[in-house]
Amino acid sequence: MSTAIRFSAVKKRFGDFEALKGIDLEVREGEFFALLGPNGAGKTTLISVLGGLTRPDSGSASVMGCDVQADYRAARRQVGIVPQELTFDPFFTVRETLVFQSGYFGLRRNDAWIDELLENLGLADKANANMRALSGGMKRRVMVAQALVHKPPVIVLDEPTAGVDVALRQTLWAFVQRLNDEGHTIVLTTHYLEEAETLCNRIAMLKQGELVALDDKVALMQSHSTRLLSLRLLPDALPAALQPLLVSERDGAYLLRLDDCKQLEPMLACVREAGVSLRDIEIVQPDLESVFLDVMGRKAG
Amino acid sequence: MQGFYTLFYKEILRFWKVSFQTVAAPVLTAVLYLLIFSHVLEAHVEAYPGVRYTAFLIPGLAMMSMLQNAFANTSSSLIQSKLTGNIVFILLPPLSRLEFFLAYVLAAIVRGLVVGAGVLLFTSLFVLPELKHPLWVLAFALLGSGVLAVLGMIAGIWAEKFDQLAAFQNFIIVPLTFLSGVFYSIHSLPVFWLGVSHLNPVFYMIDGFRYGFFGVGDVSPWLSLSVVGSTFALLTLFTLHLLRTGYKLRH
Numbered sequence: 001m002s003t004a005i006r007f008s009a010v011k012k013r014f015g016d017f018e019a020l021k022g023i024d025l026e027v028r029e030g031e032f033f034a035l036l037g038p039n040g041a042g043k044t045t046l047i048s049v050l051g052g053l054t055r056p057d058s059g060s061a062s063v064m065g066c067d068v069q070a071d072y073r074a075a076r077r078q079v080g081i082v083p084q085e086l087t088f089d090p091f092f093t094v095r096e097t098l099v100f101q102s103g104y105f106g107l108r109r110n111d112a113w114i115d116e117l118l119e120n121l122g123l124a125d126k127a128n129a130n131m132r133a134l135s136g137g138m139k140r141r142v143m144v145a146q147a148l149v150h151k152p153p154v155i156v157l158d159e160p161t162a163g164v165d166v167a168l169r170q171t172l173w174a175f176v177q178r179l180n181d182e183g184h185t186i187v188l189t190t191h192y193l194e195e196a197e198t199l200c201n202r203i204a205m206l207k208q209g210e211l212v213a214l215d216d217k218v219a220l221m222q223s224h225s226t227r228l229l230s231l232r233l234l235p236d237a238l239p240a241a242l243q244p245l246l247v248s249e250r251d252g253a254y255l256l257r258l259d260d261c262k263q264l265e266p267m268l269a270c271v272r273e274a275g276v277s278l279r280d281i282e283i284v285q286p287d288l289e290s291v292f293l294d295v296m297g298r299k300a301g
Numbered sequence: 302m303q304g305f306y307t308l309f310y311k312e313i314l315r316f317w318k319v320s321f322q323t324v325a326a327p328v329l330t331a332v333l334y335l336l337i338f339s340h341v342l343e344a345h346v347e348a349y350p351g352v353r354y355t356a357f358l359i360p361g362l363a364m365m366s367m368l369q370n371a372f373a374n375t376s377s378s379l380i381q382s383k384l385t386g387n388i389v390f391i392l393l394p395p396l397s398r399l400e401f402f403l404a405y406v407l408a409a410i411v412r413g414l415v416v417g418a419g420v421l422l423f424t425s426l427f428v429l430p431e432l433k434h435p436l437w438v439l440a441f442a443l444l445g446s447g448v449l450a451v452l453g454m455i456a457g458i459w460a461e462k463f464d465q466l467a468a469f470q471n472f473i474i475v476p477l478t479f480l481s482g483v484f485y486s487i488h489s490l491p492v493f494w495l496g497v498s499h500l501n502p503v504f505y506m507i508d509g510f511r512y513g514f515f516g517v518g519d520v521s522p523w524l525s526l527s528v529v530g531s532t533f534a535l536l537t538l539f540t541l542h543l544l545r546t547g548y549k550l551r552h
């Protein structure tokens with residue numbers, strides 16, 4: 001697969017604040033990619049570099065092979081960015097907004113696609129409403145439509161679901177998933193880690209301007225395994241040999257660290273030797289949130 | 302081309318949708334100036350031999366209105382977009398710097414011309430000024446509005462809040478336009494202020510524009526044309542440089 005987005009040694013400083021400390025990152029075509037990190041980690045700055053809104057102090061970035069500085073016009077046709085800040089032009093209606101946005105991308109007759117966008121984002125009945133009259137969630141939908149008017153091969157959504165109701169999240173993700181299935185590359189930043197876990201197949205984590213993790217979702221979850229073994233015992237007493245592995249107790253079940261599957265048999269042997277029998281056994285898979293906390297915490301220490 | 306055309310059209314629509322404020326109000330203001338000043342001064346002042354003061358005043362007022370509105374259009378559009386953040390939708394598309402520049406500046410020139418035409422239309426109900434050289438009139442209307450449109454763009458890019466923009470407007474643009482011979486022929490001034498007026502590019506805009514009506518001016522229309530033309534060229538180059546470096550627009 002070829003490269004959709006490439007950042008090479010991108011550095012950016014705002015005054016004393018080092019927003020990006022030399023980011024190297026590649027997103028391949030067709031991926032559903034999550035860019036995660038706490039507030040201030042540099043996610044939005046990195047996206048701004050991609051859109052030409054921010055100029056890196058050094059390093060370079062390209063979209064679909066087009067350098068965002070040297071070949072800025074070609075690069076901008078390749079990417080649609082949904083900015084994080086909720087913003088709109090109060091002078092115009094939803095349809096006018098989308099017709100203008102199409103025009104900026106050089107598209108004269110774009111009505112069929114605009115109608116499809118309106119339909120898919122649940123905006124059809126708001127087409128002739130003034131932007132001012134829309135609720136926050138509706139304005140957010142228009143921003144998504146604005147980023148998609150030119151059917152960009154690469155779509156970047158910067159926290160599109162912050163402060164947005166369930167209905168929009170579901171509509172939005174169904175639509176974005178469809179675009180991904182049709183071959184569009186999707187990059188997503190979000191603080192809702194379950195969204196990233198469900199949707200994305202590759203994940204990067206940023207912290208204080210540095211890339212601290214980058215891997216396929218499955219591999220990332222495995223490598224930062226905080227997999228747990230959940231045991232319910234009869235009688236309800238954990239053998240002394242297993243005490244050091246105890247993480248917590250939940251609803252009468254003991255949650256034990258299970259760093260490696262090879263540990264499973266010796267652990268069960270301990271249970272048997274202590275003369276305790278198993279009422280229930282379960283392996284609890286790590287979720288992205290625990291991986292995220294693990295990665296962020298570890299690098300801090 | 303489509304990108305330029307769309308942004309240009311959007312900018313026209315932006316002021317046209319609020320045309321009471323952007324067109325009708327400045328026309329009314331100019332008519333009020335004419336009523337008051339001609340009432341007070343008509344009997345006392347003869348700026349040019351054989352030209353009534355009211356007639357003399359009309360081109361100056363028209364030009365002043367054009368200049369102030371051309372400035373207002375670029376500057377207010379840019380600062381509003383910057384402060385609300387929606388300028389991002391102009392910065393993300395593949396618009397070239399020249400397209401960006403031309404769309405804003407030409408739309409502001411159009412607003413200047415519409416306001417100027419309105420002022421001439423309504424003031425001509427009082428006194429019909431002569432129109433000896435329509436091409437000079439047109440040339441100075443275009444170039445004058447152009448210079449102020451570009452200045453408005455610089456101010457709009459530079460200013461980070463409305464207060465800074467208001468300062469630029471009230472402390473630079475208004476004095477330049479008022480002290481430029483709108484209300485008087487600069488030959489009526491003391492020598493020192495006559496010299497100062499010659500350093501003000503707005504003086505040449507108004508003088509050249511007025512020459513187009515009466516065939517008389519304080520200086521040659523060719524001198525005015527070269528001063529206004531080179532001011533426009535220099536400011537344009539400067540602004541394109543700002544856009545190339547991304548000054549205050551792309552961080």
